[in-house]
Amino acid sequence: MEGQRKKLLLCTTLLLQLLCLVVAGGKVPAIIVFGDSSVDAGNNNFIETVARSNFQPYGRDFQGGKPTGRFSNGRIATDFISEAFGIKPYVPAYLDPSYNISHFATGVAFASAATGYDNATSDVLSVIPLWKQLEYYKAYQKKLSTYLGEKKAHDTITKSLHIISLGTNDFLENYYAMPGRASQYTPSEYQNFLAKIAENFIHKLYGLGARKISLGGVPPMGCLPLERTTNFAGGNDCMSRYNNIALEFNDKLNKLTTKLNKELPGVRLVFSSPYDILLNVVKKPAQYGFQVASMACCATGMFEMGYACSRASLFSCMDASKYVFWDSFHTTEKTNGIIANYLVKNALAQFLH
Numbered sequence: 001m002e003g004q005r006k007k008l009l010l011c012t013t014l015l016l017q018l019l020c021l022v023v024a025g026g027k028v029p030a031i032i033v034f035g036d037s038s039v040d041a042g043n044n045n046f047i048e049t050v051a052r053s054n055f056q057p058y059g060r061d062f063q064g065g066k067p068t069g070r071f072s073n074g075r076i077a078t079d080f081i082s083e084a085f086g087i088k089p090y091v092p093a094y095l096d097p098s099y100n101i102s103h104f105a106t107g108v109a110f111a112s113a114a115t116g117y118d119n120a121t122s123d124v125l126s127v128i129p130l131w132k133q134l135e136y137y138k139a140y141q142k143k144l145s146t147y148l149g150e151k152k153a154h155d156t157i158t159k160s161l162h163i164i165s166l167g168t169n170d171f172l173e174n175y176y177a178m179p180g181r182a183s184q185y186t187p188s189e190y191q192n193f194l195a196k197i198a199e200n201f202i203h204k205l206y207g208l209g210a211r212k213i214s215l216g217g218v219p220p221m222g223c224l225p226l227e228r229t230t231n232f233a234g235g236n237d238c239m240s241r242y243n244n245i246a247l248e249f250n251d252k253l254n255k256l257t258t259k260l261n262k263e264l265p266g267v268r269l270v271f272s273s274p275y276d277i278l279l280n281v282v283k284k285p286a287q288y289g290f291q292v293a294s295m296a297c298c299a300t301g302m303f304e305m306g307y308a309c310s311r312a313s314l315f316s317c318m319d320a321s322k323y324v325f326w327d328s329f330h331t332t333e334k335t336n337g338i339i340a341n342y343l344v345k346n347a348l349a350q351f352l353h
Contacts, residue, residue, distance in 0.1 A: 027352050028161045028212065030107045031082045031091050034133050034201075035165035035216070037113030037330060039078045042069025042093035044113045044127060051114035051125040053306060057298060057313045061320060061333055069093065071113055071305070073297065073320040074333030077274075078163060080340030081348065082107050085161070094136050101140075101147045105156065110136045116170035117197040120181060124173055130166070130197070134204055141208065157209040161351055164201070165216035167253075170194055171245055172221055187245060195252045199260065206264050212351050214343075215257055217250035217273030223282045225295050226328035229302040236294065238282070250275055272347035274339045281324055281335060288338060289321070296325040297332060305329045 033039045037051070045054040052069065053059075059067035061074035070076050079090040091107040092099040112128035115121060122129035128136075145153040175181045175190055185193060202213060221227065222239030231239045250273050257271040285293040295301030297320045299312035305327040309316075317323055326332040331339070 028085050028087070028159060029156050030105065030160040031078060031085065031087060032107070032137070032160050032162045032210075033078050033091055033109040033111050033165070034130065034137070034163070035111040036115050036167075036169055037071040037111075038168070038216075038219075039076060039109060039163065039165045040069065040071065040093070040111040040113040041076070041078070041091055041096075041109040043095045043109065043111060045069040045093070046095040046097075047112070047126070047128065049114070049126045051112075051127050051306065053113070053309075055307075055310050057309065057316050069096075069113075071330040072326045072333050072336060075336060076333075077336045077340040077343070078109065078165075080337050081161075081163070081344060084340065084344045085348075085352065094140065101143045104140060105144060105147060108140060110140075111165070114169055114173060116166055116168075116174060117194040117201075118170050118174060118181070120178075121170045121174040124169075124178065130201060134201070137205075138208065154209060158211050160210070160212065161348070162205055162210045162213045163216065164198070164214065167194060167216075167218040167249060168221055171218075171242070171249075172224075172227070176242075188248070191245075191249045191252055194249070195256055198253060199256055202256075202260055202269065203264075206267055211267055213267065213269045214272045214348060215253055215269060217253055217271060217275055218246045219274045220279045220282065221246050223279065224329055225301060225325050226303055226305070228294055229328070243279075246275060268351065270347045270350065272343045274343065277339055277342040278331070278335070281338060285324055290324050290334075291322040292317075293324040295323075296327050297323040298327040301325075301328070303328050 044052050053071045054067050054069040056067055062068055075090060082091050083089045087106050091109050092103050094108050094110050110133040114125040114127045117130060119129045181190055220243045222242035227239045227242055228236050254271045257269045261269050281288050282293045297317040298304060298309040299315050304312055309327045320332045321334045323332050324335050
């Protein structure tokens with residue numbers, strides 16, 4: 001009973017916070033998303049890759065218990081952000097044939113799990129590179145013009161919030177996992193290489209009419225269960241090396257937003273980082289109503305994700321809301337909601353004014 005009361009209270013406060021923001025709603029007609037599995041709503045279901053999650057137990061807490069291709073037990077951060085902006089409770093995947101331009105006019109995700117800024121990262125598991133996501137966006141703009149008329153479509157693009165969320169895979173799936181980039185660049189040089197790609201990408205979005213842009217930081221990568229599992233020397237604690245890399249890269253992205261806000265007339269670019277909030281949740285899980293932060297809910301919780309998660313799903317936890325992480329690389333729906341709420345309040349709320 002006490003637990004239910006707490007849940008209700010949390011819902012009420014979250015709803016009140018969101019309603020206060022929605023009062024100013026209508027300022028952002030759509031959420032347009034680029035990135036990796038942190039924001040992929042299911043595009044990878046429709047390409048030839050093993051980086052998928054359109055099967056049980058993924059999506060078991062989504063509407064109707066349906067695996068959508070989101071790498072979580074339910075909704076992801078961009079779904080919550082869309083709802084907070086008074087638009088709709090989830091952002092659909094562009095490649096999903098069950099949606100069309102009438103759905104995409106108020107929000108669309110071009111994101112692809114396992115991708116990165118670096119084309120070499122997207123090559124690892126044959127997923128959609130960032131340049132291809134931009135091509136989809138151009139095609140989307142043409143469809144939007146046909147659907148809404150040129151003037152209204154242009155107005156929609158100008159007022160829509162463009163969210164960019166990627167970078168983790170460039171380090172964990174590419175730089176530190178594959179030969180190649182590490183022999184070409186020091187960690188700091190590689191960060192500069194990625195930041196330059198981010199800068200060019202924002203320039204291209206701006207050239208296509210985007211004016212409200214959120215550049216996402218990377219999370220505390222060393223605290224992902226996969227990294228903690230392999231940190232034998234550190235007693236399975238967060239790996240400080242990866243967390244330091246994340247902090248350094250985030251600092252470069254933050255400085256980039258300051259630079260581009262001065263250079264691009266009329267742009268409103270914000271840096272929105274999940275680092276602090278997720279680290280806080282991992283370090284003090286009980287404060288947020290969690291019981292487990294070092295292991296994931298799915299399978300053994302140590303190293304599985306994707307198909308491995310499905311194969312060993314008998315070992316999965318019963319209640320994902322007690323866990324910070326859903327699989328060894330991705331957060332649960334509850335954590336996603338906490339991160340989204342934090343980002344809306346601390347970075348994105350200005351787009352509603």
